[in-house]
Amino acid sequence: MDSLTRPSCLVRSSLHRSLFFSYKMTSLREVRASVSVQEPEALRASALDLLVTRRQQQPSAAIITTTVDSTPPGRVTDDPSLKSTWAHRAWVACGCASVLATLAKSGIAAHGDATWVECLLAGGLGYLAADLGSGVYHWAIDNYGDAGTPFFGPQIEAFQGHHRWPWTITRREFANNLQALARATAFLLLPVDLLPGEPGLHAFAGTFLGCLMFSQQFHAWSHGTKSRLPPAVVALQDAGLLVPRAMHMAHHRPPYNNNYCIVSGVWNRLLDEAKVFQALEMLVFFRFGVRPRCWSEPTLEWTEEVDDRLPS
Ligand SMILES: [Zn+2]
Ligand SMILES: [Zn+2]
Incomplete structure (x- = not known):
């Protein structure tokens, strides 16, 4: 069966440095990744590394689509970065x-x-x-x-x-x-x-x-x-x-x-x-x-x- 959904994993490096990474394999053998990070560079790199690893584990995946969403400072009440x-x-x-x-x-x-x-x-x-x-x-x-x-x-x-x-x-x-x-x-x-x-x-x-x-x-x-x-x-x-x-x-x-x-x-x-x-x-x-x-x-x-x- 091609269509399966994997559980998301949450990687938290500190209070406001969290990374939510989820992926699912659709029936079109497409890996969709959604990454939301507040400290973009390091965590985004980690997320994409994870994605590449998954891709290697699933060589049948033909298309990879990534959406990188950086959450701006200031959206969180009392954002310490401000x-x-x-x-x-x-x-x-x-x-x-x-x-x-x-x-x-x-x-x-x-x-x-x-x-x-x-x-x-x-x-x-x-x-x-x-x-x-x-x-x-x-x-x-x-x-x-x-x-x-x-x-x-x-x-x-x-x-x-x-x-x-x-x-x-x-x-x-x-x-x-x-x-x-x-x-x-x-x-x-x-x-x-x-x-x-x-x-x-x-x-x-x-x-x-x-x-x-x-x-x-x-x-x-x-x-x-x-x-x-x-x-x-x-x-x-x-x-x-x-x-x-x-x-x-x-x-x-x-x-x-x-x-x-x-x-x-x-x-x-x-x-x-x-x-x-x-x-x-x-x-x-x-x-x-x-x-x-x-x-x-x-x-x-x-x-x-x-x-x-x-x-x-
Ligand atoms: Zn300017
Ligand atoms: Zn300005």
Whole structure:
């Protein structure tokens, strides 16, 4: 008899790292596998290994169909992956302390009105450069590499997951959201803080890295609902000093290749109209033969899943 159904097996590696794997042999000798994972890579690999093993045990199976379903963070009440840990808070504290130390060093080194003007100009340049830097970094990790990329892998996976489940950023706690960039900020500012006080340099470095560190918070606010955001944040978004909500929403719509900057978004129009990122993509392709992800038809990774818990 061809048609038989096998019992499902449940593999649980930790509280929120569970894998449900089931299969059945249909009358068409087709193995159907359904995999639901919350920590996709390792467990998905385990599930597919299991499937291959079964296939070897059932050589008559002619067709294998797999459906891989990643359950997004945030669907589970009190999802721990969105919570801040004490380590996250400590890194954000280190990042903030290093930014404040750098700005303080700039202030202490400043003397006279002329130097204060230099500090303010350098700080303004740092703010503008941070928006540009956030765009270049966001473009790079949206389009190149994957979870296995050395050093940047977790950020790449997080940003690509963000395109599929953008609403989760509004449920992610503050320190959880900022900790990766805070860690980088603390390490990058350490050598700058060891340099002798230079008002312009320290004002630029402190503002540049401070804005980059908080870019994930500005990004989270751009996904917020106007009525739920603090009025001051809405006012800054409407003034174009923080990335506006409508501008960033355009990034989450096809063709998914524009509006990458997430500090103030001031560079977005210029970069998109001048097709700067398209030019960089051509450069990378002809130099290294690597195609950016945005050249392909949008896949599941890019397509936003509707959160059925949100009010319409
Ligand atoms: Zn993106
Ligand atoms: Zn976003």
